[in-house]
Amino acid sequence: MDALQDLAFGFTVVFEPFNLLLVASGVLAGTIIGMLPGLGPIAAIALLIPTTFGMDPSSALILLAGVYYGAVFGGSTSSILLNAPGIAGTVATSFDGYPMARSGRAGAALAIAAIASFIGGTIALIGLALVAPALASVAVAFGPAEYFALMVLGLTAVTSLSDTGLVKGLLAGTFGVMVSIIGIDLQTGTLRYTFGMPELFEGVDFLIVALGVFALAEVLRLALQPQNESQEAIGSLRLSRRELRDMAPATGRGSLVGFFSGILPGAGATIGSFLGYGLEKRVAKDADTFGKGNTKGIAAPESANNAAAVGSFVPLLTLGVPGSGTTAVLLGALLVLGIQPGPLMFADRPEVFWGVIASMYIGNIVLLMLNLPLIPLLARILRTPRPLLLPLIIVFCVIGVYGLRFNTFDLWLLLLFGVLGFLMRANGFPAAPLILGLILGAIMEESMRQALQISGGAWSVFLEQPISATLLALAAVSLLAPPLVARWRQRSRASVG
Numbered sequence: 001m002d003a004l005q006d007l008a009f010g011f012t013v014v015f016e017p018f019n020l021l022l023v024a025s026g027v028l029a030g031t032i033i034g035m036l037p038g039l040g041p042i043a044a045i046a047l048l049i050p051t052t053f054g055m056d057p058s059s060a061l062i063l064l065a066g067v068y069y070g071a072v073f074g075g076s077t078s079s080i081l082l083n084a085p086g087i088a089g090t091v092a093t094s095f096d097g098y099p100m101a102r103s104g105r106a107g108a109a110l111a112i113a114a115i116a117s118f119i120g121g122t123i124a125l126i127g128l129a130l131v132a133p134a135l136a137s138v139a140v141a142f143g144p145a146e147y148f149a150l151m152v153l154g155l156t157a158v159t160s161l162s163d164t165g166l167v168k169g170l171l172a173g174t175f176g177v178m179v180s181i182i183g184i185d186l187q188t189g190t191l192r193y194t195f196g197m198p199e200l201f202e203g204v205d206f207l208i209v210a211l212g213v214f215a216l217a218e219v220l221r222l223a224l225q226p227q228n229e230s231q232e233a234i235g236s237l238r239l240s241r242r243e244l245r246d247m248a249p250a251t252g253r254g255s256l257v258g259f260f261s262g263i264l265p266g267a268g269a270t271i272g273s274f275l276g277y278g279l280e281k282r283v284a285k286d287a288d289t290f291g292k293g294n295t296k297g298i299a300a301p302e303s304a305n306n307a308a309a310v311g312s313f314v315p316l317l318t319l320g321v322p323g324s325g326t327t328a329v330l331l332g333a334l335l336v337l338g339i340q341p342g343p344l345m346f347a348d349r350p351e352v353f354w355g356v357i358a359s360m361y362i363g364n365i366v367l368l369m370l371n372l373p374l375i376p377l378l379a380r381i382l383r384t385p386r387p388l389l390l391p392l393i394i395v396f397c398v399i400g401v402y403g404l405r406f407n408t409f410d411l412w413l414l415l416l417f418g419v420l421g422f423l424m425r426a427n428g429f430p431a432a433p434l435i436l437g438l439i440l441g442a443i444m445e446e447s448m449r450q451a452l453q454i455s456g457g458a459w460s461v462f463l464e465q466p467i468s469a470t471l472l473a474l475a476a477v478s479l480l481a482p483p484l485v486a487r488w489r490q491r492s493r494a495s496v497g
Contacts, residue, residue: 030070
């Protein structure tokens with residue numbers, strides 16, 4: 001009852017006219033930013049921080065939070081229509097969203113993404129309002145060994161679900177981890193995989209790899225094949241009853257997975273979306289249709305990444321611990337505004353804590369009202385003639401990558417990964433494990449080193465902790481189960497035959 005009363009107080013803060021305007025402005029700006037690779041919520045929030053000087057802290061956080069989850073909400077558009085993920089958290093959405101759009105159902109794909117995002121955000125907001133303090137204490141129980149085990153589980157879960165075979169999935173994932181550790185080792189100062197090139201000292205940015213492996217590789221594929229497939233149809237936004245029934249449990253599971261991923265510092269929307277997608281593919285009876293336009297393959301990651309975005313506010317507001325790069329920037333903004341996040345924030349600044357939570361719910365409604373009417377307009381991108389569309393995608397990628405560091409070397413890397421993505425696709429190597437390995441590699445290494453330093457170099461630390469041991473056991477099962485099940489099915493068919 002106390003939580004409901006506090007939430008009602010938060011709504012009184014949000015329903016002030018100026019704060020309502022900030023909610024609408026923030027989510028609209030975030031949606032547009034999420035569609036544009038190269039910007040992302042981190043850059044947008046950093047640029048907007050100076051505009052919040054002089055604002056009431058609750059109003060400032062309402063604006064910045066709106067940009068954050070608006071970007072996560074809007075990032076699915078470019079993933080579905082162009083196979084060019086706007087942000088890291090929407091990569092998994094492209095696996096089924098883009099094939100669905102190419103099959104003439106872009107409208108339905110965007111509608112599923114909008115609805116699943118809304119539901120995922122709403123479920124996470126309920127969890128945030130009701131159990132934030134308790135979940136914060138759970139997040140504290142995760143040390144370096146637990147985080148390492150969680151990253152291993154996330155990587156093996158996606159790798160083992162590869163349609164093209166476990167070995168190819170493992171090779172792709174391993175290569176992604178190798179790319180993630182390119183650059184200067186921050187602990188020892190050692191140069192790794194740089195080949196003497198100063199441009200590689202800072203590593204390879206995720207956006208370069210994602211746009212190369214997905215967007216540029218797709219451009220190469222379309223450019224080299226005859227234009228015998230129609231991309232004219234947008235399709236209806238209306239979903240059948242069966243599709244609604246199918247996406248309902250997928251959305252629920254994705255929301256829960258995403259929310260619990262969000263409350264763990266270092267996990268966040270990207271890992272949550274991959275875990276949501278992997279879980280759904282594992283439990284689905286039609287797992288063989290994933291990657292070909294399955295509605296559950298859109299609903300699960302979209303609900304997960306939005307729930308994770310909301311869940312990431314749990315460690316930020318209750319512990320003062322940022323769970324991602326974006327929430328780290330938000331933490332800096334709060335400190336600049338004179339707000340110290342932590343356990344005392346509930347009592348000291350309730351208008352900030354409950355105001356931002358209530359604003360997220362209003363923002364989710366605004367996002368749904370904005371995105372559903374715009375779907376027919378956005379989906380018309382598919383009607384662009386291929387001779388015009390492909391150069392536009394290339395320009396889109398070049399601007400996004402060059403804007404990172406204004407370095408032409410990054411453009412050569414973009415081309416390299418575009419060719420690599422094309423060759424991987426032609427030879428049956430999945431892109432998902434590569435991308436996830438790139439995202440998780442650095443976190444895995446850092447967590448492993450910290451755990452070994454704490455234990456004095458004893459590798460048994462990963463098995464002595466109950467949580468990490470359980471997660472590693474699940475990772476082993478996720479790798480061993482698919483080939484064993486396949487072999488058992490072959491024997492069963494042979495015995496029947």
